[in-house]
Amino acid sequence: MRQIILYVFILILGATLVKKNLIPSFIKKRLSILQTISLFILLGTMGYKIGINETIIRNFKNIGFQASIFAILTCIFSVLITFILFKISKIFFEKSTVKKRG
Amino acid sequence: MLGIIISIISGGLLGYFFQNDYLTKNSDSLVSGGLCLLLLFVGMDIGNNQSLFSKLSKFGKKIWLLPIGTIIGSFLGGYIASYITKVHLGEGIAISMGLGWYSLSAIELSKISAELGSLAFLTNVIREVLAILTIPLVAKYIGHLESVSVAGATSMDTLLPIINKSTSPDVAVIAFFSGITLSTAVPFLVTAAITFFHLG
Numbered sequence: 001m002r003q004i005i006l007y008v009f010i011l012i013l014g015a016t017l018v019k020k021n022l023i024p025s026f027i028k029k030r031l032s033i034l035q036t037i038s039l040f041i042l043l044g045t046m047g048y049k050i051g052i053n054e055t056i057i058r059n060f061k062n063i064g065f066q067a068s069i070f071a072i073l074t075c076i077f078s079v080l081i082t083f084i085l086f087k088i089s090k091i092f093f094e095k096s097t098v099k100k101r102g
Numbered sequence: 103m104l105g106i107i108i109s110i111i112s113g114g115l116l117g118y119f120f121q122n123d124y125l126t127k128n129s130d131s132l133v134s135g136g137l138c139l140l141l142l143f144v145g146m147d148i149g150n151n152q153s154l155f156s157k158l159s160k161f162g163k164k165i166w167l168l169p170i171g172t173i174i175g176s177f178l179g180g181y182i183a184s185y186i187t188k189v190h191l192g193e194g195i196a197i198s199m200g201l202g203w204y205s206l207s208a209i210e211l212s213k214i215s216a217e218l219g220s221l222a223f224l225t226n227v228i229r230e231v232l233a234i235l236t237i238p239l240v241a242k243y244i245g246h247l248e249s250v251s252v253a254g255a256t257s258m259d260t261l262l263p264i265i266n267k268s269t270s271p272d273v274a275v276i277a278f279f280s281g282i283t284l285s286t287a288v289p290f291l292v293t294a295a296i297t298f299f300h301l302g
Contacts, residue, residue, distance in 0.1 A: 007259060010138055011278065014145020023146060031150070032267075035143045039263050040105055042136040043234065044113035046260070049129050051117020056227060059220045066187040067221055071228035073186075074179035074198045078251040079240055081178065082171030086247060089164050 106234055106264070133260075140263040144274055151271040165276055169283040172251040173291065176201055192299020193218055199291035200226045201284050202233065202254030210292045214301050229254065233261055241268040250277040255288055257281035 017023050027034070050056055060067075117126075125132075180198025184191045193211075197218070200207025204226030212219025233252045241249035246269040253261040258281020266274040296302050 006138075007141055007278075010141040011145040011148065014142040014147075015149030018146045018149030028146070028150065031143055031146055035140065035147070035263060035267060036105070038136055038140045038143065039267065040109040042133065042140060042260075042263070043106060043109035044116075045129055045132045045136060047110040047113025047115075048117035048125060049113075049133065050227065050231075051114040051119075052121055052126055052129070053117075055220065056224060057118065059224050063217070063221050063224060066183075066189060067224035067228050069187050070180060070183040070189075070194065070197055070221075070225040071232055073183040074176040074201075074225075074229060074254075075232050075236065075252045076175075077179035077182075078172045078175030078254065079244060079248045081175035082168060082248050082251040083244065085167045085171045086164070086245070089167055 106238070110231065110234060137259060137263075141259075144262055144266045144271075147266060148271045148275060161276065165279060166283075168247055168250060168276060168280040169287070172201065172254055172280065172284060173199075173287065175251060176254065189221070190299075192295060192301050193221075195299065196292055196295035196301060197222045197225050199288065199295050200255075201288050201291070202226050202229045202256045203285060203288050204230065206288055207292050210289075210296070214296070230256055230260065234264060237261065237264050238268040241265075246270065246273045247276065250280055253277070253281070255281055255284040258285060 018028065176198045177195060180195045181191070183189070183198070184194030187194070189197075193214075196211055197207065200211075200222055204223050207226055208219045208223035211222040230253075233254070233256065236252055237249045240252055249268060250257050250265055250273065253265060257265060257277040262274060262277060262281065265277045269277075
């Protein structure tokens with residue numbers, strides 16, 4: 001819970017700093033490149049953490065196939081169901097708008 | 103996309119072949135610090151977007167479809183994966199209900215068996231890596247909101263910067279909301295799967 005509060009606080013802080021014009025324009029203009037550099041460093045460190053974790057490396061040889069099937073299918077079905085739900089909601093939304101107009 | 107793949111693979115290889123004591127000791131702090139910095143940049147991006155809240159208010163109750171779709175999709179994925187891998191159905195569903203939050207699901211399921219805990223841990227680590235690699239592609243070819251569902255519970259932290267980069271600040275806000283909802287739901291979903299399938 002503390003972590004969620006910290007993340008919400010940081011996001012609001014970032015948004016407020018920009019709204020109050022407290023961020024110099026040269027940083028605002030380079031937000032995208034700053035994000036990209038920090039993201040690559042973060043991903044590199046996450047990769048490093050996976051590389052040094054013997055449990056992951058050892059287990060990958062034994063149960064890697066099963067874990068990969070679970071990971072791939074949960075990702076595919078999450079995308080599929082979300083796609084279908086938003087398509088259905090769009091149809092319902094359009095219908096209700098037409099009814100209101102009629 | 104190429105940069106993302108290179109970063110994660112080179113980090114992994116560096117960790118596997120050339121371990122550095124300083125980096126190993128401080129990797130957690132580095133990830134936490136880097137994440138906070140990135141979230142600050144995401145916050146600035148959100149603040150920069152003038153029409154963000156009017157766009158969000160148009161979404162209304164539909165915003166709930168994202169976490170609901172992710173839970174149902176993960177459940178179905180776990181259900182089918184159980185048949186393919188011959189893992190016990192209840193165990194498979196409990197693993198998939200981790201929704202990418204590997205530390206929590208692994209801890210809960212390792213109480214049942216160490217092997218199940220390891221499988222949950224590895225599944226959710228692979229899901230996170232898969233999400234890192236596929237979010238830009240799903241966002242480009244299928245849809246922005248669908249790309250958020252791949253991330254599961256991690257769409258509020260580690261994967262939020264990638265979502266923000268691959269989509270737009272308004273989707274990043276929705277992703278954060280979805281991540282919080284799913285992170286709150288994971289402990290209940292994993293426990294519910296354990297209770298319902300009498301795994302404990």
